[in-house]
Amino acid sequence: MAAFAFYLFAGLLLTSGLMVITAKNPVHSVLWLILAFFNAAGLFILLGAEFLAMLLVIVYVGAVAVLFLFVVMMLDIDFKALQRGALQNLPLGLAVSGVILAEVLLVASGWTAGQGVIVHEALAGPPPGMTNTQWIGSQLYTRYFFVFSMSGLILLAAMIGAIVLTHRRRVGIKKQSIAAQNARTPGGTVAVGKAAIGQGVEL
Amino acid sequence: MTYTGWFVEQFGAGLGWFLANLTLILAIAFPVMVGVALAVYADRKIWAAMQMRRGPNVVGPFGILQTFADAAKLFLKETIIPAGASTGVFLLAPMISFTLALVVWAVMPFDAGLVLADLNVGLLYIFAVSSMGVYGIIMSGWASNSKYAFLGGLRSAAQMVSYEVSMGFILVAVMMYAQSLNLSDIVLAQKGNVLGILNGNIFNPLLFPMGIMFFITALAETNRPPFDLPEAEAELVAGYQVEYSSMSFALFFLGEYANILFMCALIPTLFLGGWLPPLDLPFLYAIPGFVWFLSKMAFLFFLFAWVKATVPRYRYDQLMRLGWKVFLPLSLFWVVVVSGWLMFTGHFAAAPGVM
Numbered sequence: 001m002a003a004f005a006f007y008l009f010a011g012l013l014l015t016s017g018l019m020v021i022t023a024k025n026p027v028h029s030v031l032w033l034i035l036a037f038f039n040a041a042g043l044f045i046l047l048g049a050e051f052l053a054m055l056l057v058i059v060y061v062g063a064v065a066v067l068f069l070f071v072v073m074m075l076d077i078d079f080k081a082l083q084r085g086a087l088q089n090l091p092l093g094l095a096v097s098g099v100i101l102a103e104v105l106l107v108a109s110g111w112t113a114g115q116g117v118i119v120h121e122a123l124a125g126p127p128p129g130m131t132n133t134q135w136i137g138s139q140l141y142t143r144y145f146f147v148f149s150m151s152g153l154i155l156l157a158a159m160i161g162a163i164v165l166t167h168r169r170r171v172g173i174k175k176q177s178i179a180a181q182n183a184r185t186p187g188g189t190v191a192v193g194k195a196a197i198g199q200g201v202e203l
Numbered sequence: 204m205t206y207t208g209w210f211v212e213q214f215g216a217g218l219g220w221f222l223a224n225l226t227l228i229l230a231i232a233f234p235v236m237v238g239v240a241l242a243v244y245a246d247r248k249i250w251a252a253m254q255m256r257r258g259p260n261v262v263g264p265f266g267i268l269q270t271f272a273d274a275a276k277l278f279l280k281e282t283i284i285p286a287g288a289s290t291g292v293f294l295l296a297p298m299i300s301f302t303l304a305l306v307v308w309a310v311m312p313f314d315a316g317l318v319l320a321d322l323n324v325g326l327l328y329i330f331a332v333s334s335m336g337v338y339g340i341i342m343s344g345w346a347s348n349s350k351y352a353f354l355g356g357l358r359s360a361a362q363m364v365s366y367e368v369s370m371g372f373i374l375v376a377v378m379m380y381a382q383s384l385n386l387s388d389i390v391l392a393q394k395g396n397v398l399g400i401l402n403g404n405i406f407n408p409l410l411f412p413m414g415i416m417f418f419i420t421a422l423a424e425t426n427r428p429p430f431d432l433p434e435a436e437a438e439l440v441a442g443y444q445v446e447y448s449s450m451s452f453a454l455f456f457l458g459e460y461a462n463i464l465f466m467c468a469l470i471p472t473l474f475l476g477g478w479l480p481p482l483d484l485p486f487l488y489a490i491p492g493f494v495w496f497l498s499k500m501a502f503l504f505f506l507f508a509w510v511k512a513t514v515p516r517y518r519y520d521q522l523m524r525l526g527w528k529v530f531l532p533l534s535l536f537w538v539v540v541v542s543g544w545l546m547f548t549g550h551f552a553a554a555p556g557v558m
Contacts, residue, residue: 054327062334131323
């Protein structure tokens with residue numbers, strides 16, 4: 001059963017990964033990418049890491065990919081032009097990917113699991129009486145606290161950068177000011193005038 | 204012998220397990236569908252009563268079969284796929300909406316031990332599935348190849364992503380009190396949690412504002428008025444579902460109501476003590492927990508219908524302002540307050556992994 005589930009998730013993951021780069025339509029690419037995330041979450045569950053699986057779905061499928069889709073749907077891409085460009089840059093792309101492939105092969109051939117990495121007892125899995133989630137939390141906030149807070153700071157810096165880049169004051173737009181609306185009173189806005197017959201009212 | 208145990212004995216481990224779970228899934232999905240039909244009827248009756256009308260009263264006794272008649276009509280209609288639509292995505296979108304609205308019921312505890320999948324990350328599972336619900340809408344909006352549907356889809360995507368953030372913080376506060384992500388544990392943690400006699404987080408002054416915010420966020424997540432911007436008949440015809448007809452429309456409609464019913468079940472689980480009676484008195488436990496659960500669901504559903512009947516729709520910038528500038532800072536601040544209070548009173552002293 002577990003083997004069947006593994007091959008199902010892994011096969012779908014690879015297939016959808018392939019479809020991401022071969023799909024003609026970018027929206028379809030993003031949808032395949034979402035399927036890939038989803039199957040990766042399935043693999044996490046098979047590993048017994050249900051907390052990570054749920055976080056993968058919440059963060060990547062539920063938030064990041066939605067914004068991806070949001071942006072890609074609004075783009076107006078000319079595929080013919082893109083494909084022509086791709087053919088021109090093919091030699092350069094092949095060279096770069098060849099170098100990366102060679103590096104990966106070199107590293108992977110000389111590496112065995114556990115070697116060069118200090119295997120903490122943290123990796124052995126949660127002690128009895130603790131759920132997966134509690135174990136991750138207690139490790140993150142004690143042993144890996146500095147790494148954890150550093151990554152938080154990096155994300156904060158990235159967030160501030162994104163806000164600074166996109167924040168601009170636009171002129172000539174109407175904006176609602178709730179406080180100003182609530183502060184309006186009849187005295188400031190309504191005037192009662194008496195109109196004499198045959199004459200208007202001076203306002 | 205357990206239910207699954209009997210099947211395993213009769214049919215062997217693999218097939219027995221499969222058959223047992225299949226029947227259990229049907230035993231949840233079928234009542235949910237009937238519940239959806241009755242909820243639509245109840246919704247229309249409540250609005251009618253609030254607007255001094257009669258509501259559906261022709262088909263069946265008191266018009267109770269009206270929804271079934273509507274469903275039969277939709278079944279018999281022709282499915283129209285627009286020529287410019289992206290067919291695959293167009294047909295996939297309602298299926299995703301409907302499926303997600305049903306799978307989320309898997310972790311809902313209806314009574315003590317009466318739950319299909321007792322996940323220890325149940326709350327996160329609900330959060331994950333409800334955050335995926337936006338895909339049905341955004342895909343249908345894009346695949347319809349119509350500007351109304353597209354605008355509806357974009358609005359919905361922005362709205363649901365915005366409100367999910369504050370929803371997450373509210374769930375964090377509840378989770379800290381229960382010290383668990385398992386829904387059954389969250390319900391049991393509410394047993395006599397306030398003054399030793401009241402069951403329910405809503406009676407806790409620190410969680411009361413969270414409960415109110417969660418109700419409003421639930422309205423936004425299910426696209427109910429006053430947050431039904433994705434549909435907005437007045438400006439977008441019917442929003443993302445404008446090109447859908449027949450069964451594909453029915454799937455959206457059923458999914459929407461199944462989601463609403465789920466929120467009506469989730470709010471009692473998180474804040475009103477789930478299957479527990481409101482007061483921790485022995486004689487109240489004589490009434491089965493399932494009855495308490497259903498009556499709390501019915502009460503919440505009445506509140507949902509009440510809001511829909513009385514509140515006008517938000518403007519889009521007001522909706523975004525409420526989500527990002529009011530709910531997000533408020534819920535974030537409140538998480539800090541709640542966690543500070545719990546730390547100060549030594550709530551976490553017995554938690555495993557504390558050093």
